[in-house]
Amino acid sequence: MARSEPYKGLRCNDCRSFFEGEEPLERCPKCSGLLDTVLDEDTLTEYSRKRLDEGGRSMWKFSMFLPVRRGSIPVTAGEGGTPLRPAKSFSKNVWVKDETRNPTGTFKDRGASVAVTRLSQLKVQQLVLASEGNAGCSFALYSQMARIGCHVYLPRQSNPAKIQLTKKLGAHLTQVPGTIADAGRYAARSAKAAGRYNASTFVTPFRHDGKGTMALEISQQFEWKSPDYVVYPVGGGVGLVGMWKMFKILEKIGWTRSNPRIVAVQPSGCAPVVEAYNRGREDVEEWKSPRTIANGLKIPKPLAGKWILKSIRESKGIALKVRDTEIRRAMRQVATKEGMLMEPSSAAGFAAIPRLYETGSVDRGDTLVVIATGSGLKTLEQL
Numbered sequence: 322m323a324r325s326e327p328y329k330g331l332r333c334n335d336c337r338s339f340f341e342g343e344e345p346l347e348r349c350p351k352c353s354g355l356l357d358t359v360l361d362e363d364t365l366t367e368y369s370r371k372r373l374d375e376g377g378r379s380m381w382k383f384s385m386f387l388p389v390r391r392g393s394i395p396v397t398a399g400e401g402g403t404p405l406r407p408a409k410s411f412s413k414n415v416w417v418k419d420e421t422r423n424p425t426g427t428f429k430d431r432g433a434s435v436a437v438t439r440l441s442q443l444k445v446q447q448l449v450l451a452s453e454g455n456a457g458c459s460f461a462l463y464s465q466m467a468r469i470g471c472h473v474y475l476p477r478q479s480n481p482a483k484i485q486l487t488k489k490l491g492a493h494l495t496q497v498p499g500t501i502a503d504a505g506r507y508a509a510r511s512a513k514a515a516g517r518y519n520a521s522t523f524v525t526p527f528r529h530d531g532k533g534t535m536a537l538e539i540s541q542q543f544e545w546k547s548p549d550y551v552v553y554p555v556g557g558g559v560g561l562v563g564m565w566k567m568f569k570i571l572e573k574i575g576w577t578r579s580n581p582r583i584v585a586v587q588p589s590g591c592a593p594v595v596e597a598y599n600r601g602r603e604d605v606e607e608w609k610s611p612r613t614i615a616n617g618l619k620i621p622k623p624l625a626g627k628w629i630l631k632s633i634r635e636s637k638g639i640a641l642k643v644r645d646t647e648i649r650r651a652m653r654q655v656a657t658k659e660g661m662l663m664e665p666s667s668a669a670g671f672a673a674i675p676r677l678y679e680t681g682s683v684d685r686g687d688t689l690v691v692i693a694t695g696s697g698l699k700t701l702e703q704l
């Protein structure tokens with residue numbers, strides 16, 4: 322049976338305008354709000370979860386959940402399909418989604434693979450983005466594969482390996498003084514001046530569904546039963562928003578029966594989302610003077626603040642801060658007891674686990690999945 326296409330177009334989160342999305346849109350052309358992709362749930366019910374095994378190992382077996390046109394050839398380097406493994410040194414009910422196995426060592430490859438696939442279908446020839454380092458490496462890789470020009474703006478204090486890898490994968494790199502917020506302003510200016518597409522976090526609507534495939538894989542790996550909690554270190558919130566969207570869709574189309582609660586973790590030196598969530602706010606306020614060893618989480622004011630808070634709230638989630646000392650301890654525990662090299666941003670999720678048990682927020686009988694977002698091989702100087 323010829324199935325129709327679940328991906329319908331783009332909708333603005335603020336003014337609700339709908340766009341067919343056959344041109345490379347960034348933020349809403351009418352109100353500058355953030356755009357989300359529209360996936361038709363009735364059409365998705367025509368697909369069977371039983372047939373997923375025919376789709377190979379990469380995340381592209383879930384292409385019906387992605388904002389690409391049917392029959393399109395993905396720009397892929399084998400991202401996704403990552404192992405879900407136990408982390409018994411924390412507890413027998415703790416599982417790790419090991420995203421360090423991705424082509425450039427982080428979960429950012431998922432978002433970049435989807436975005437570059439869609440952007441190359443839309444005939445984009447030059448893209449630009451601001452990054453803390455990991456997304457820069459990912460976009461450099463996939464842009465090079467798709468022969469799209471890639472211009473990356475990084476804060477000057479980014480990890481040396483991230484700078485090197487971005488360059489070696491053929492991207493044009495500019496290091497700017499200040500934080501990622503400053504890099505974002507440079508990227509936006511360069512996009513406007515040179516007519517390049519801005520693929521920065523949530524300026525483009527094509528990254529979060531890619532990271533959402535982690536939710537699809539976790540659900541399949543748990544044989545379509547949801548874990549009780551998913552622990553996620555939040556920076557710009559792309560993975561959190563993307564996973565929560567996909568968990569909800571899976572429940573609506575009847576592939577799962579319930580959803581996990583999201584645990585959002587940030588370092589105490591830059592915790593705008595945790596602060597806003599625990600104060601019951603609708604939006605995130607800018608964090609002044611961010612200071613943490615977790616570079617990927619040093620985002621003083623995520624663009625998708627409202628969307629992130631709504632997602633945590635809908636999941637009846639938890640938000641908590643961890644200190645850099647706890648992040649360092651977690652990095653060492655994961656390296657020595659679990660045999661996994663984590664970068665600090667990724668170790669932040671693990672650092673939250675003892676706290677969740679001590680405060681009684683999570684019961685030791687509950688199943689907990691921690692997303693190991695990035696490999697420590699790019700941040701050896703911080704190990």
Ligand SMILES: Cc1ncc(COP(=O)(O)O)c(C=O)c1O
Nearest residue numbers: 556557558559560617666694695
């Ligand atoms: C290793 C790592 N973990 C977590 C994050 C945060 O990701 P997100 O922007 O999806 O919240 C980043 C972002 O740079 C990262 O590099």
Ligand SMILES: [Zn+2]
Nearest residue numbers: 333336349352
């Ligand atoms: Zn709008």
